[in-house]
Amino acid sequence: MKPAPDGPAIPPLRGRAPSRPGERGSRALAVSRSFSRSFTRSFARSFARSFARSFALALALAAPLACVADEGVVELNWKFVDRELTAVYPGDARDSCAFSGALEADGAVRDYGLHIELEICDPECAAGCESEECLVLQRRLPCDTARATTSVPMIEEREYQFSTRIIAAVEGADLEDPQACVCTLQVECALTPGPRERLLRPGLVTDLQVYQVVLPTLTLPVDADPIPLDLSTCCEPSPGCL
DSSP, X not given: OOOOTTSSOOOOOOSSOOOOHHHHHHHHHHHHHHHHXXXXXXXXXXXXXXXXXXXHHHHHHHHHHHHTTTEEEEEEEEEEEETXXXXXXXXXXXXXXXXXXXXXXXXXXXXXXXXXXXXXXXXXXXXXXXXXXXXXXXXXXXXXXXXXXXXXXXXXXXXXXXXEEEEEEETTOOTTOTTSOOEEEOTTTOBOOOOEEEEEOTTSEEEEEEEEEEETTOOSOOOOSSEEXXXXXXXXXXXXXX
């Protein structure tokens, strides 16, 4: 041990010798490579799990489409307006379920709702669309909505004829029952668009757009609930009423 020039002797440092600059660089590079390999493995596992979940979700979403390849979907929107084309529903009224009036001559005043009845016909049917044998589908739509979709059985794209009419049904009537007592409004009390032909494709949605229904005997505003609307001279009862 050599004496220090101005003090006591300094013992030598024990332990690992100081690293050279080249050794420090090698260790840093080794750490970087180890981190890179670890990150790559972690990212690969995470990506594989995410891809598997996404692929499973895609299969789940595609399954319903495969099941409806033999059906087309029709979407219909509608609105009721008065004789001045002022919106009744959607509009001032909360729905088209709250009307009141006589449904037949000398009949009692009753609460009723106005419903869209949609008919879909095969225009190539030999008997014509006035015949029930050419009717593909008939559906009475709820009075508490102004939009509905319905499925049409089909295996190939083709044109169908769509017709609408307005029916009045008293509260509690079963619209799913074709023999239910309802009455069909004539042109004196309800004006609807004429028949339309549209191309339907299996598995796709056909938008019939907005059907405007004019109630020529009604003028808003009406400060009453239900809305008074007499149909005694323009409502044809169904066979179920006889």
